[in-house]
Amino acid sequence: MSNTFFQKDIVSVRDFDREKFEEVFKATDKVIEMNPNERRELARGKTLGYLFFEPSTRTRLSFEAAMASLGGTSIGIADASSSSAKKGESLADTVRIMSLYSDVVVLRHQLDGSSRFAAEVSERPLINAGSGTEEHPTQAILDLYTIRKEKGRIDGLKIGIVGDLKYGRTVYSLLYALGNYRANVRLISPPSLKVRSDSTYEIRKKLAYTEATDLEENLTDLDVVYVTRIQKERFADMEEYVKVKGSYKLGPELLKKMKDDVIIMHPLPRLDEISHKLDSTPNAKYFNQAKYGKDARAALLALVLNEKGI
Amino acid sequence: MSNTFFQKDIVSVRDFDREKFEEVFKATDKVIEMNPNERRELARGKTLGYLFFEPSTRTRLSFEAAMASLGGTSIGIADASSSSAKKGESLADTVRIMSLYSDVVVLRHQLDGSSRFAAEVSERPLINAGSGTEEHPTQAILDLYTIRKEKGRIDGLKIGIVGDLKYGRTVYSLLYALGNYRANVRLISPPSLKVRSDSTYEIRKKLAYTEATDLEENLTDLDVVYVTRIQKERFADMEEYVKVKGSYKLGPELLKKMKDDVIIMHPLPRLDEISHKLDSTPNAKYFNQAKYGKDARAALLALVLNEKGI
């Protein structure tokens, strides 16, 4: 019997139910515990082809490291928008040809729907490494995995998501994913950076959440704080930016007001929204998160490439 | 006894006779049929070093995928003209050093003769991945292989080559290669984009061909249609460009007028000279061509690296 993900595309977190998440989480647990020699059999002789139309060094390296840990090879285009596409080639042709050169295709693209479309033309399974404004399924998987691994569960937790919730597909993917769990979600952001109203209807179908503005007042009871970067270029008014930025910054003072066993997460890269002083505290889990990211992606690749799973 | 290509340079399609082509074609057949584990022994622990002075994502990835499928590793410079060369290093030094780091060197360079010259200084076999205006031997090999594979033979076929025949080394390489077969070649292009007159003498030594201007009138009896991209930047007069471009476009209407078993090829990337509507027809072979390209390059690398051949 073949595993659920064998030779399947990973396009949207909205295609996942709780059972699917658990399947990947268990595979990730296994991949982490595995003997390296055994692990290297999972993609031995296989090739991952990546196409990044938006550069994203972090995600690319995470996939490359994952593939290498499975014994496979990665080839690809780190800045696809400046290569074949420059010659005017269609996304369909670029994806299709990459799928002739590799066993699994990893695509990052700025347009909504690009990944779904690409999966249709690809001759090999396609994994969405971020598309449009909402979809980044492997990030959502690694985010949930980190919570589960560090807190032992996701259900029943109080989870705060902090910062810029308007832009950045990471937040949307996470919210859609959390809809499969009974988590207590609080969104904490400046009014101008709240979740986009055209997405709330869809999110609320599965996830009840509350919204708040003041960070300090809303941190004390949280089990998980997920911080995101507030980007300067989102603000027309620089004074507003400086004010907002200053008030969504996590440092030692705020940490003292939080639960002893709170975990702090961040998709990275961070600027100064989390003080480096927190890095050495047991609450800081953002580097673990990056490490689990590599393993969760390895697990996913292994499931997609191996009929019997891991 | 060692195979013909062992430790030899692949510089020009003009160094190939029919026997040599057949040797690579047979090796390609074998590589395709081979068990992946066996295939991965052919370059196990070997390193391919690539130097692309002209960027060419497609060709680079094809070589990298080929090398990976043989169990080898690729390292290199995807945009060599903006790296060492920027520091003023000579081509000779760049090639020579790359040849100290690898087992086979793959070079793409804009100058005629660059590849021949580079082969002389390289301490390892050098494969020309496109040089100057005429040479792209591995493209010619994969083009012929595709015809042979899809039509069962090359001799006796009616082959039309369509579009911009003036610029683009692909066409010249293909014409020199076809000179080794008894094919019936028709060149179909606007008058301003005919094969360069300074090359015709050399080509005609081995290949008889006819020339035509009207696409529609010249398609009905062809067994193979090889389409190339017409590039905007070649025209001083935009009106002329639009006119020409429109009349060298293959779509469903023209396909109806062609032989049922005609095969349509294209070196890719394509713009709109072949309608996407043809992609799903059994006549469209340009994606197969790309796939065979990877395998033909793998076969060539395997021959160059293994004394006993494949």
Next chain:
Amino acid sequence: MSNTFFQKDIVSVRDFDREKFEEVFKATDKVIEMNPNERRELARGKTLGYLFFEPSTRTRLSFEAAMASLGGTSIGIADASSSSAKKGESLADTVRIMSLYSDVVVLRHQLDGSSRFAAEVSERPLINAGSGTEEHPTQAILDLYTIRKEKGRIDGLKIGIVGDLKYGRTVYSLLYALGNYRANVRLISPPSLKVRSDSTYEIRKKLAYTEATDLEENLTDLDVVYVTRIQKERFADMEEYVKVKGSYKLGPELLKKMKDDVIIMHPLPRLDEISHKLDSTPNAKYFNQAKYGKDARAALLALVLNEKGI
């Protein structure tokens, strides 16, 4: 008992004593003599993560080739200053995350001290591939290895270092390294390109050297001539540049005045400070030097990654 370098950072040539150099030299001898299959076990399944904040194709490829020859994989950022750093990420975060994805981190950075700092935050051993104005330990190792290999020893040799001694970390690393041997060092450069006075105190603690200006007069008794590139952009006065450049150029005429068994070295890339006419002489060792560079780096990686050494 574990080898001296196992899981250790390689940050500065100043951390090396004679014994350490000899340990790497012996390992390099072994790596060169080794059966390729055996050699490929030394980093099997291991990943090298490189971060080049200053582009350096040569050094990067040398490390990648070295890693491949040990059976390992390389991933990384060839131009780190234009990727994550562009998003404002700190060096500490970039290095730390790379260290979560790989087994050894290779860093090139323009700032003095960057490598020492990065080694502290890295969770895996970090190898300095050039930092600031003075440090390039793996270059110094391969330079000394080349002398030892080609001349049989380092002690007692007359070594001339020629050209731009003011800029270029290669020269400083080499001088610090030579301080561990009883070599007779002569620095030959135009007055404006002498070793920086703020470094001479430190260098002179371990190394006695003399300085000279005229190349021709100072070559006749040398056993080793180490030539460096004189860069145009260092000169405010173009006339001065042309004069200086012309007089620090090694050609057949000067070679005749040198010892028969003198060896000529260069860290490469070279411009015209060594005539191509010397390339085929037995004295020219700069290509060997590049080749040994790959092997010396492979040896170092093998020592860092394998407890028992090689």
